[in-house]
Every structure is written in structure tokens, then in C-alpha cells.
Amino acid sequence: MAQPEGGFARPAPVPKMVADFVQFLYRHIRERNINEVFVMYSHTFPHLSERFFKGATWPPVETVLHLVDGDHVFGLLYKEMYYRHLYASTQPSIEQRVDSWHNYRELFSVILNSNLNMVLPNLWLWDMVDEFVYQFQSFSQYRGKLTGKSADEVELIKAAEAQGVWEPKAVIAFLDELVKRSAIRDDLAQPGALDKLYQTEGYGTMSNVRRMLGYFALVGLLRVHSVLGDYATAIKSMAPLHPFLRKSLFTTKIPMACITMFYYTGFAYVMMQRWLDAGKCFNFILTYISKAKHQSRGAVYEQILKKNEQMYALLAIVTALCPTANRLLDEAVTNTLREKYGEKVRSMQAGSSDTFEELFTYACPKFVSPVGPETPGANTNMEAFRAQLRVFMAVVEERKHLPALKQFLKLYTSIPISKLAHLAELDADTLKQQLGLLRQSTQVVTWQTGDPLQGNPVPAGDVEFSIEQQEGEEMVVVAEPKAKVVKGDFLVRHIARFEEIMRDLEAMKPVPQQPAAPVAAH
Numbered sequence: 001m002a003q004p005e006g007g008f009a010r011p012a013p014v015p016k017m018v019a020d021f022v023q024f025l026y027r028h029i030r031e032r033n034i035n036e037v038f039v040m041y042s043h044t045f046p047h048l049s050e051r052f053f054k055g056a057t058w059p060p061v062e063t064v065l066h067l068v069d070g071d072h073v074f075g076l077l078y079k080e081m082y083y084r085h086l087y088a089s090t091q092p093s094i095e096q097r098v099d100s101w102h103n104y105r106e107l108f109s110v111i112l113n114s115n116l117n118m119v120l121p122n123l124w125l126w127d128m129v130d131e132f133v134y135q136f137q138s139f140s141q142y143r144g145k146l147t148g149k150s151a152d153e154v155e156l157i158k159a160a161e162a163q164g165v166w167e168p169k170a171v172i173a174f175l176d177e178l179v180k181r182s183a184i185r186d187d188l189a190q191p192g193a194l195d196k197l198y199q200t201e202g203y204g205t206m207s208n209v210r211r212m213l214g215y216f217a218l219v220g221l222l223r224v225h226s227v228l229g230d231y232a233t234a235i236k237s238m239a240p241l242h243p244f245l246r247k248s249l250f251t252t253k254i255p256m257a258c259i260t261m262f263y264y265t266g267f268a269y270v271m272m273q274r275w276l277d278a279g280k281c282f283n284f285i286l287t288y289i290s291k292a293k294h295q296s297r298g299a300v301y302e303q304i305l306k307k308n309e310q311m312y313a314l315l316a317i318v319t320a321l322c323p324t325a326n327r328l329l330d331e332a333v334t335n336t337l338r339e340k341y342g343e344k345v346r347s348m349q350a351g352s353s354d355t356f357e358e359l360f361t362y363a364c365p366k367f368v369s370p371v372g373p374e375t376p377g378a379n380t381n382m383e384a385f386r387a388q389l390r391v392f393m394a395v396v397e398e399r400k401h402l403p404a405l406k407q408f409l410k411l412y413t414s415i416p417i418s419k420l421a422h423l424a425e426l427d428a429d430t431l432k433q434q435l436g437l438l439r440q441s442t443q444v445v446t447w448q449t450g451d452p453l454q455g456n457p458v459p460a461g462d463v464e465f466s467i468e469q470q471e472g473e474e475m476v477v478v479a480e481p482k483a484k485v486v487k488g489d490f491l492v493r494h495i496a497r498f499e500e501i502m503r504d505l506e507a508m509k510p511v512p513q514q515p516a517a518p519v520a521a522h
Contacts (some may be wrong), residue, residue: 011147041123053089087138097166118209146377286312324451418473
């Protein structure tokens with residue numbers, strides 16, 4: 001395309017509504033009018049996309065640059081929205097996937113290496129990080145299955161891989177650099193840092209772009225490491241965000257940021273066999289969703305509903321493997337869980353491996369392989385999934401005898417090892433191994449503060465026992481069950497609800513009695 005003397009192309013005019021949108025958005029960004037930018041980004045752009053570009057792409061950036069004085073940074077922002085809509089409405093080609101990668105790389109490089117004076121809506125900055133990670137997953141899934149792709153497509157994929165396009169290390173490096181250059185970890189370590197962030201809604205006198213991208217990149221790192229199957233690194237990478245200190249989480253102001261954080265944190269804890277931590281994560285976010293989903297609409301609403309169902313399935317797994325986790329759940333969450341998965345929980349507690357596999361397959365994230373397939377017929381997507389499924393099912397298989405053992409132990413105050421082995425239909429060595437596992441399961445580590453990979457052991461079992469030598473025979477001695485402590489907050493909540501009902505009843509005016517109609521004579 002010929003370049004005029006002005007230095008940027010002047011193609012054929014774009015539709016007026018696109019031209020107006022681009023010019024107004026550009027002007028508001030330059031004027032740091034954050035309220036107008038937010039409205040145009042969160043409302044006008046989706047509205048125009050749905051009305052005029054459903055199943056199609058927005059005009060290429062080259063057709064709008066002349067409307068914004070050829071502003072290079074605005075062109076990068078426009079392309080970020082352009083490709084996000086393209087991924088949502090059409091199937092991107094390999095060329096488009098590569099171009100989107102280069103646009104993100106250039107956009108993040110500008111943000112990391114420039115003196116920014118720009119203010120953007122926090123929602124847009126979250127969407128940038130979220131879409132960046134999503135497109136990484138999408139490319140990994142795309143290249144993970146070569147069956148059905150033409151020879152030209154395969155060659156383009158190999159060329160992209162050789163250039164490091166959407167390569168896991170490169171994706172992680174960008175997110176790490178966003179965290180590092182934003183100094184967000186140091187900021188969050190300072191007393192009152194998040195209070196200030198809340199007071200200003202993230203918008204201070206300086207640019208919010210680098211700081212908030214660094215904040216959301218912590219969640220992005222959690223997600224990337226999780227889909228790669230590295231759960232310890234996933235949990236560690238999001239520090240100092242703490243899922244159990246709700247007031248310290250700015251993510252709660254953006255529903256999908258909060259949901260993404262708790263979904264991947266909870267899932268990582270499931271895979272690390274930290275059932276109580278997982279249960280606490282899912283309990284909080286499912287309660288949050290019950291309120292947030294009513295404030296959302298469109299594609300975001302659909303995403304929220306899907307994650308809601310997936311996390312109830314994961315919570316069903318958690319309560320089946322660790323029934324004590326039920327004590328951590330709010331009444332509304334417990335009731336919904338019982339309605340949705342009551343039968344499946346009972347099935348899993350009865351030892352049904354198929355039910356565990358079914359729920360895991362439904363609720364797990366889309367795992368990716370760090371490398372593509374070596375042969376055309378291979379499918380690294382399924383290999384990545386099966387590897388994680390095997391890890392999870394090995395845990396299930398290891399614990400399959402525990403529910404029956406607990407039921408036997410609840411019937412006795414003491415029982416010889418030989419008799420218990422006979423009842424459980426296990427040999428003595430296997431029984432001792434299962435008893436050791438049961439004892440281990442009664443003390444679960446939970447995160448309180450500090451290092452997210454550390455924690456404090458807490459009781460998590462519903463039966464306590466010891467193995468003692470009595471009269472030359474090994475005996476399992478069961479401790480008397482401790483009386484359940486009724487939590488004060490439970491009583492306070494129900495007292496408040498009762499008082500509310502009473503106030504409503506007292507406020508109701510009695511309905512005046514109508515005089516009985518006279519009975520007609522016959």
C-alpha cells in the first residue's frame with residue numbers, strides 16, 4: 001500500500017460508526033477521560049461488535065490509523081481489541097495467531113519500556129492478560145493436533161514454533177516481567193497498599209497501566225503454570241495474593257478476574273491433595289458468583305455460569321475425598337451442592353472410580369503440552385490431559401478402601417488388626433498401609449499466612465485411632481468422638497434471619513375480615 005507524504009496510509013473510508021468510535025476512543029484516551037474510555041470499551045465496543053461484526057472481523061488497523069494521526073500505541077491497542085473479537089467470533093488462521101502474538105509482544109514491550117502517561121480501565125487491563133493467556137492456550141491446543149491440517153499449515157506452525165511464537169517460556173517471561181517492572185509484589189507487601197488501591201479504584205495521579213497489568217499478571221502466571229501441570233509453581237507464582245484474605249484482593253472488583261483466580265487456586269490445591277484449602281476456595285467463590293452473575297451479561301455471563309458448574313463438580317470431588325470439608329461450606333453452597341451432585345458424591349464415597357473420572361474430565365482446565373507433537377498423528381492435547389488424569393486417579397485409587405475402613409472403625413472401640421483385615425477383605429500389610437493413609441488424611445495442611453506452599457496441620461478426619469500392642473496382638477484402638485462445637489457465626493446468622501422474618505411479619509398489615517355474604521333463601 002502506497003504511503004502518502006503524511007507517513008501513514010490513507011485507504012478507503014471506513015464505515016462512519018467505526019470512524020466515530022475510533023476517533024472518540026482515541027480522544028478520550030489522550031485526555032485521560034477514564035469514565036468515557038470505560039463506557040466505550042465495556043459497552044460501545046461489544047454493542048458494535050454484536051450489531052455489525054457478528055461472525056466477521058473489525059476493519060484492519062491500517063484502515064483506521066489515518067483517523068488517529070497514525071498513533072502507533074493506539075494502533076496496538078486497537079489490534080488487541082481486533083484480535084480478541086476475532087478469536088471470539090471466528091476461527092483464527094495460523095497467520096492471525098502469529099500476528100496477534102507479535103502485537104502482544106510489541107504492546108507489552110512499549111508498556112514495559114516507556115514512560116507511560118496513559119490511563120486505561122482496569123477491566124481492559126484484566127482482559128489483556130486474560131486474553132493473552134487464553135490465546136496461548138488456544139495456540140497450544142491448535143498445534144497439539146496436526147490431524148486434518150494441510151501441509152502448508154503444518155509448515156507455518158513449525159515456522160512459528162521456531163520463532164518462539166506463543167512458546168510457554170516466552171509467555172511466562174512476559175508475565176514475569178510485567179510483575180517485576182510493576183513492582184507490584186513490593187507494593188503489596190507494604191502496609192495499607194491495597195487500601196490505597198481500593199480508594200483510588202486503581203486510578204491514581206500516575207498511569208495505572210503497568211501497575212495493574214503486573215497485578216493481573218500474578219493471576220495469569222497462576223493459570224499458565226496450572227494448565228502446564230506445575231501446581232506448586234502456580235500457587236507460589238501468585239504470591240503475595242492471598243485467597244483467604246478477601247479484603248486484600250482487588251480482583252473481587254472484576255468478576256472474571258476473581259473467578260479465574262479462585263478456580264485455578266482451588267484446582268491446584270485439589271491436585272496437591274490439600275482438600276480443606278480447596279474447599280475454602282470453592283466455598284468463597286461460589287458464594288461470590290451467586291451475587292456476581294446477576295450483574296453480568298452476554299459472553300461474560302456464560303463464562304461465569306460454566307465456571308460455576310465446574311467448581312461445584314470440583315467441590316463434589318473434594319467433599320467425597322475429605323468429608324470434613326463440608327464443615328467449611330456455607331449453608332447455601334451445601335444445599336446447592338446436594339441438589340446438583342448429592343448422588344454423585346455418594347457414588348464416589350462408595351468407591352466409584354468412573355464418577356471421579358467423569359467429574360474431573362468435566363471440571364478440569366484445558367491442559368497444554370509445552371511442546372508440539374513429533375508425529376502428524378499424535379495428539380499432545382490428549383496426552384497432557386491423560387497425564388493429569390492419571391495423577392488424579394492414582395490418588396483416588398490409593399484411597400478407595402478408606403470409606404469402608406472408617407465405617408468399620410466407627411462400629412468398634414477396639415479391634416484386632418487381623419479381624420479388621422478380614423472384614424475389609426485386605427491382607428495385613430495392605431491394611432496397615434491404608435490405616436497409615438487414613439491417619440495421614442486426618443491431619444491436613446492448610447494455608448494461613450506467609451508462604452502459600454506451607455501451612456499448619458489441622459484435624460480433617462471424622463475418626464481418630466491408634467495402633468497398640470495388647471496381649472501380644474496388634475489392636476486398632478478408636479478414640480471417642482469429640483462433641484461437635486457449634487460455631488457462633490452460624491447461630492448469629494440464623495438469629496439475624498429469624499429477627500428479619502419477625503420484622504417482616506410485624507410490618508404486614510392484617511387483612512380486614514370481609515363480612516360473610518348472606519345465604520340466599522331457596
